[in-house]
Amino acid sequence: MKSALREIVPVAALAAGGVLTFAVPASAATTVTFDCQADAPVVGPQQLTLTQNADVTAPATVAPGGTLDVVVDPAANAVPAEVSGYQVKEIKDFALKIPVPANSTFVGADLTGGSGLGSTPPEITVSGGVATLAFPGPIAGGASFELPTVTVHLTAGSAGTIETKLAGTSYDDPGLTFTAVVNQLVDISAPTACFPSPSPVFTTTTVG
Template identity: 60%
Template sequence: MRSTLLKTAAAVIAAVAASAVIAPTAAAATTDIVFDCRGDTPFGAEYMTLNQTVDATAPATVSPSGALDIVVDPAPNQVPSEAAGYTVREVRDFTLKVPVPTNSTLTGVTLTGGSGLGSTPTWSESGGIVTVSFAGPIAGGASFELPTITAHLTAGASGAIESTLYGTSYDDPGLTFTAVVSTFIGNVSVPTSCFPNPNPVLTSTTIG
């Protein structure tokens, strides 16, 4: 039950993650991201692997000190209404962290569009880490569409601008969320922490 729910919620966030760090270019690169996750349930920790495919785009080259945008437009999705015989009530409290790529400076993030999220996504930056979050909730069985996310960057003097996700362990996660399900003991909240393992390079732009 919890594994199915975690996969669904993680798919929501993984799309946000990819969006926050990716930019527009001629062609999209498809990357399969594998997350290691730990859900803290009343019955103990549950471990699982989540898989999420991401279409990422970025310019192949940019001039020194030049501007570039990194953009992702996630496809519509749906939260399951049932998992292992239990009712999925909602998923909520999403947070996704993405490092600002080396050899670049973040000038802003634009979130546009999206529907069925239960709240308005926001972003913040601190210490070179961008955090995209929204409270939800997204009800079980509901359809939703994540916003298009555009990261605005300024290139450095030289080198490559490589976008990746954040997170190195369950205690230093890049993706967190809470799943709520109905069980024989009542509604159960499952806080979940995930990190990409391995952490692939999503896009690469050469400065020059």
């Protein structure tokens, strides 16, 4: 399952951290690896690994109380047509959790572009200090898609740093969830929970 499923994760919305000062911006091509468990009926839990690439750009410095932006530009991706002998019918109900970084305040987020994500566009909501990027899909098996570019607006806190990363530490505390629908005589829905392993720091902005 590992190699077959490695391209299905829409991790573009990695978000949070950055700036609007006259600093030299930092830019990084980032690959996130997710450790996932699909709760498949009859056959039981299935472990798999998923990856997604994105270019993450943020400023190097920001003044205390200053406004900041971070831009996440996800790479194009594709849903596999088949996994371990199972036909992939569709992938749906994506939700990616992004903690609002310590030493910053979430102001808002803009989504631009994106394709192949279904009729309902992605949205970002914030609750309890966590921003969630979500969309229902579905995306058909074998189809190509690209998540929108995400620009997250923050206000810097006091002197120190602002680090950006994803949520999730275990299957019970996931940072990414979705449902895979596969077919082998009948449709099987497998709710899937993932966490980044390892969990990289995407950007570090110095406040001061």
